[in-house]
Amino acid sequence: MRGVAAALAVGGILAATSACEASPAAAHQPGADLVATRVSPTATPTLASTASVSLPVEDYLLKNDEHAEMLYASKLLVRQCMARFGFDYAVDPGSRSPVDPKGDAANMARRYGMSDARTAARYGYHLPANALPTPPADTRPMSDAAREVFLGDTPRADGGGVKVRQYKGQQIPAHGCSGEAERKLGKGLDERLSESINDASFQQSMATPQVTAAFRSWSACMRKSGYTFGSPLEPLRSRLSASPSASEIHMAESDVACKEKTNLIGIWVAVESAIQKSLIEKNQEALTQERSTARTTLDRSAKVIAEGASS
Known part of the structure; x- marks a missing residue:
């Protein structure tokens, strides 16, 4: 669950990544239909x-700002819970303000490469300085005792660990302080289905005849500039120097020019949009x-944050 994963990341236990093509696919929602068949866009924009x-x-x-608001409220609730057991759970006020508050969760800036x-x-291919995430102010690892209170009897992913239900004679909430925070806020941080559609449409789009043909056209264009790539995502995986070099900038500029010449972005957007519309229709109620x-x-997060500011 994303809610639990987010809470664990808060405690410095897990690392998170937001890059669509680089991250593992989100867990499929049970019962979700995530396969779009015979989808064809009705129109292809020039982009x-x-x-x-x-x-x-x-x-x-x-x-981004919605996720940050929920996560910040979750941190405040975890801090309150951990304090009952004598633990200092640091919360960085700056974590409430993401680098790009209204940024899209679909990672459109790099979704189709540069x-x-x-x-x-x-x-x-470097990220602009203002797009780099700010590390948390306090990244100290949890002690074993604090971790047990944080997780309580939450099942461990590896099947190991002791499912602790008490600490120094005091009852630990079900699934620890992270579970208590989730129950108070609700499961808004758990958006597996929409994330699954976001990932599924991306993967399925790359197997369509329209997009694979666009890839070939883009690759042929790049070869004329001296670069050999089968996919526009491959340059993003290239090893980069500490700062942008002249050769890197030339390759990135050629990349963008070839995308424009072949209308790769317009084709890919049209195909993926059609796939997503199909998957959304199949899963509309959920x-x-x-x-x-x-x-x-x-709504609950706003109340928690307001109460924290007034206390």
């Missing part, structure tokens, strides 16, 4: 970049419920 593009599933994915000419000309749950958690 030079993804700057003004949004995908259908973004209506259901949490925005697509912005200005960014390529200045940074190559997605609507998921978004309703998120709104409830957002």
Whole structure:
């Protein structure tokens, strides 16, 4: 569950990644239909970049500021719970404000590889300085005792660990302080279905005839500039120097120019949008419920944060 994973990341136990193509696919929602068959876009836009593009599933994915608000409220509740057991659980106020508050959870800036000419000309494939995540102010690992109170009797992913239910004679909440926080806020941080659709559509789009043909056209264009890549995602995996080099910038600029020449972005967006619309239609009821749950958690999070500010 994303809610538990997020809570664990707060404690420095797990590391999170947001890159769509680099992250493992989200766990499939039980009973979800995540296969789009015989999908064909009705129209293909001409796009030079993804700057003004949004995908259908973004209506259901949490925005950066929404996720940060929920996670911050969860941290405050965990801190209150941990304090009852004598543990100091640090909460960084800065974590409430993400680098890009309204940024899209679909990672459109890099979803289809490098697509912005200005960014390529200045940074190559490096991330702009203002897009880099700020590390938490306190990343000290939890002690074993604090971890047990944090997790309580939560089943461990590896099947190991002791399922602790008491600490120094005091009853630990079900699933520890992380479980208590989730029960108070609700499951708004758990958006597995929308994330699964986000991942599934991306993977399925790359197997469609339209996108694979666009890949071939882009690759042929890149060969004329002296670069051999089978996929526009491959350059993102290249080993980068500490700062953008002239050769890296040239490759990134060629990459973007070839995408524009072949309309790869327009084709890919059209195909993936069609896939997502199909998957959303198949799972509409569950997605609507998921978004309703998120709104409830957002409301509760706002109250927790307001109470924390006034105390």
